[in-house]
Amino acid sequence: xxxxxxxxxxxxxxxxxxxxxxxxxxxxxxxxxxxxxxxxxxxxxxxxxxxxxxxxxxxxxxxxxxxxxxxxxxxxxxxxxxxxxxxxxxxxxxxxxxxxxxxxxxxxxxxxxxxxxxxxxxxxxxxxxxxxxxxxxxxxxxxxxxxxxxxxxxxxxxxxxxxxxxxxxxxxxxxxxxxxxxxxxxxxxxxxxxxxxxxxxxxxxxxxxxxxxxxxxxxxxxxxxxxxxxxxxxxxxxxxxxxxxxxxxxxxxxxxxxxxxxxxxxxxxxxxxxxxxxxxxxxxxxxxxxxxxxxxxxxxxxxxxxxxxxxxxxxxxxxxxxxxxxxxxxxxxxxxxxxxxxxxxxxxxxxxxxxxxxxxxxxxxxxxxxxxxxxxxxxxxxxxxxxxxxxxxxxxxxxxxxxxxxxxxxxxxxxxxxxxxxxxxxxxxxxxxxxxxxxxxxxxxxxxxxxxxxxxxxxxxxxxxxxxxxxxxxxxxxxxxxxxxxxxxxxxxxxxxxxxxxxxxxxxxxxxxxx
Numbered sequence: 457x458x459x460x461x462x463x464x465x466x467x468x469x470x471x472x473x474x475x476x477x478x479x480x481x482x483x484x485x486x487x488x489x490x491x492x493x494x495x496x497x498x499x500x501x502x503x504x505x506x507x508x509x510x511x512x513x514x515x516x517x518x519x520x521x522x523x524x525x526x527x528x529x530x531x532x533x534x535x536x537x538x539x540x541x542x543x544x545x546x547x548x549x550x551x552x553x554x555x556x557x558x559x560x561x562x563x564x565x566x567x568x569x570x571x572x573x574x575x576x577x578x579x580x581x582x583x584x585x586x587x588x589x590x591x592x593x594x595x596x597x598x599x600x601x602x603x604x605x606x607x608x609x610x611x612x613x614x615x616x617x618x619x620x621x622x623x624x625x626x627x628x629x630x631x632x633x634x635x636x637x638x639x640x641x642x643x644x645x646x647x648x649x650x651x652x653x654x655x656x657x658x659x660x661x662x663x664x665x666x667x668x669x670x671x672x673x674x675x676x677x678x679x680x681x682x683x684x685x686x687x688x689x690x691x692x693x694x695x696x697x698x699x700x701x702x703x704x705x706x707x708x709x710x711x712x713x714x715x716x717x718x719x720x721x722x723x724x725x726x727x728x729x730x731x732x733x734x735x736x737x738x739x740x741x742x743x744x745x746x747x748x749x750x751x752x753x754x755x756x757x758x759x760x761x762x763x764x765x766x767x768x769x770x771x772x773x774x775x776x777x778x779x780x781x782x783x784x785x786x787x788x789x790x791x792x793x794x795x796x797x798x799x800x801x802x803x804x805x806x807x808x809x810x811x812x813x814x815x816x817x818x819x820x821x822x823x824x825x826x827x828x829x830x831x832x833x834x835x836x837x838x839x840x841x842x843x844x845x846x847x848x849x850x851x852x853x854x855x856x857x858x859x860x861x862x863x864x865x866x867x868x869x870x871x872x873x874x875x876x877x878x879x880x881x882x883x884x885x886x887x888x889x890x891x892x893x894x895x896x897x898x899x900x901x902x903x904x905x906x907x908x909x910x911x912x913x914x915x916x917x918x919x920x921x922x923x924x925x926x927x928x929x930x931x932x933x934x935x936x937x938x939x940x941x942x943x944x945x946x947x948x949x950x951x952x953x954x955x956x957x958x959x960x961x962x963x964x965x966x967x968x969x970x971x
Contacts, residue, residue: 495919499926515922516773522783522929526604529936530943534603534807540950541804548957549801556795557625560805565719566790566871567809579775580821581841587771589747590754592822594772595779599814602782603807608932611803611939612636613788614796627792628875629653629785629924630882633931640934649927653785654879656923660786661876664921666898667905669865670699673858674906676843680858696906700899702866707873707895714870725863726817732856733820736846740827747826779818780810784921785928789875798955800946803939873898 502511527534543549545560558566583591609629616635617627630650637646674695706717737744755772781787787806794802821842828845843854873895880894949955 492919495923499919499922512770515925516770518929519783519922519925520598520601520773522925522932523598523601523605525933526608526936527601530604530607530940532604533607533804533943534600534811537607537804537807538811541808544801544805545808549798549955550795551797551956552795554795554797555619557793558790558795560794560796560802562716562719563791563794563802564805564808565722566714566793566874567787567806568718568722568812579779580818581825581845583771583775584822584825585841588754589751589822589826590756591772591775592751592819592826593755594769595776595818595822596815598773598776599780599782599810599818602776602780602810602814605929605932606780606782606787606809607803607807608936608939609783609785609803609928610788610791610806611799611942612931612935613785613792614794614799614802615939615942617792625793626878626881626886628657628789628878628882629928629931630879632788632935633927636931636935636938646931649930651883653924653927654882656920656927657786657879658876658883659920660784660924661872661879661898662901662920665786665872665875666869666901669868670696670902670905673699673861673865676854676858676861679843680854692906696903699862699866699869699906700902703869703873703902704895704899706870707877707898714874718867718871721863721867725860725867726812728856729817729860729864730820732846732860733824736824737820737827743827744823747823750826751822776814776818780814781921782810783929783932784924786872786875786921786924789878790871798946800939800942803943869902 499515500513503514503517504511545564547560550560580592580595583595612632613627613629616632617625618631619625630653633650633653634643634646637643637649674692677695678692706714755769787809791802791806794805796802825842825845843857846854846857876898877891877894881890884890946955
């Protein structure tokens with residue numbers, strides 16, 4: 457890790473203008489554009505819809521199918537287990553003797569920090585500017601359905617995780633794809649899918665979860681410090697280097713270090729952002745009913761410029777899945793490290809993620825943007841559009857938002873560094889050299905992300921992140937029946953009291969404690 461700091465500090469202290477040179481930026485942008493175009497031709501293949509003249513990108517249909525299937529197959533687990541999920545997070549069923557590295561709350565905080573990011577601020581703004589206010593409705597619907605697919609994948613993540621002799625955990629879709637398929641005699645197919653997922657996850661960690669986050673955070677910092685008159689204008693790489701140094705300081709400690717940071721940052725950054733949004737909404741209370749009606753009505757009667765009903769639905773679902781990552785399998789890395797002997801319990805905790813990330817945070821952001829009317833200006837620079845919406849009420853809030861954006865970006869980057877690292881070691885082995893090399897490249901990508909153009913960053917981040925769904929959802933469909941049996945068995949033991957509540961000890965335990 458010292459080598460990582462040595463290189464990053466050298467780049468920062470030397471003021472190496474090569475990072476910001478036109479040649480470097482052009483080369484990076486050109487490479488990103490070609491890579492995105494190739495993968496996008498597969499994921500965004502226009503799938504014709506029956507009885508209509510419209511098409512839908514294959515990957516959006518694939519994600520929707522998993523969320524829709526999981527919701528009905530598990531009999532609306534997203535709603536009937538919601539209250540139980542809150543109890544688990546509160547520690548009601550925590551057994552200190554269970555194996556794992558982090559608590560239920562820490563696992564949830566780490567996973568949320570990986571999803572509640574710039575996508576909730578800038579991504580929602582992009583969806584509304586392109587698809588109109590109606591896109592918000594479909595973002596919410598996708599979030600509610602995504603709660604079920606998140607339950608399914610995170611249950612599998614804990615069930616098939618590897619617990620090493622030193623107590624550390626290796627989890628993620630690679631393991632349930634490999635082991636779960638092997639149980640059915642499809643070992644080679646499972647291994648192939650696991651390797652494809654790991655490769656896509658590494659790309660997603662470098663792209664959407666790293667370069668996109670720092671890119672938007674940098675744009676906001678430049679904007680609030682004077683725009684073209686800012687000391688950072690033309691030297692955006694400085695922000696990237698500083699962020700890379702902070703990221704490096706945290707990821708040294710692995711999942712435990714990341715969890716300690718995220719359990720403090722996540723509640724704080726969500727609270728600050730939420731309070732700011734409520735301030736805007738309270739100042740426009742009389743406009744909220746009209747904004748809600750506009751969101752609902754345009755969800756079913758959008759203007760022709762948004763592509764009609766199917767067009768706005770696609771935009772909403774695409775941005776929602778990029779925001780909450782349900783069906784992508786990314787959150788299973790964080791949840792797999794939890795201290796529990798009951799995989800289903802952590803799957804139930806995981807369904808809270810899309811609710812917080814999409815139904816709550818994205819909806820609040822959308823209301824602020826719609827009420828402000830800034831989405832009609834034609835500006836499609838995601839984070840700047842949101843900043844202007846907040847600034848239309850509180851002139852000083854863009855500065856506060858800039859702090860929130862940096863925290864959102866930072867938390868997402870450190871969480872995804874763990875996801876990417878686990879995928880990296882799955883493919884290339886677990887060794888000090890291998891892990892150090894990945895962390896070095898990851899930190900360098902933070903710097904490159906701060907200087908490359910936004911259009912290419914958005915394109916690559918969407919493509920690489922969404923590509924995780926291809927192998928992951930294939931595994932979810934195959935392994936869903938065993939999770940259904942596990943769920944029924946778990947709920948029956950909760951009902952009979954076989955799974956103990958540690959906030960209410962039984963009479964024998966209480967009597968022994970009093971003695």
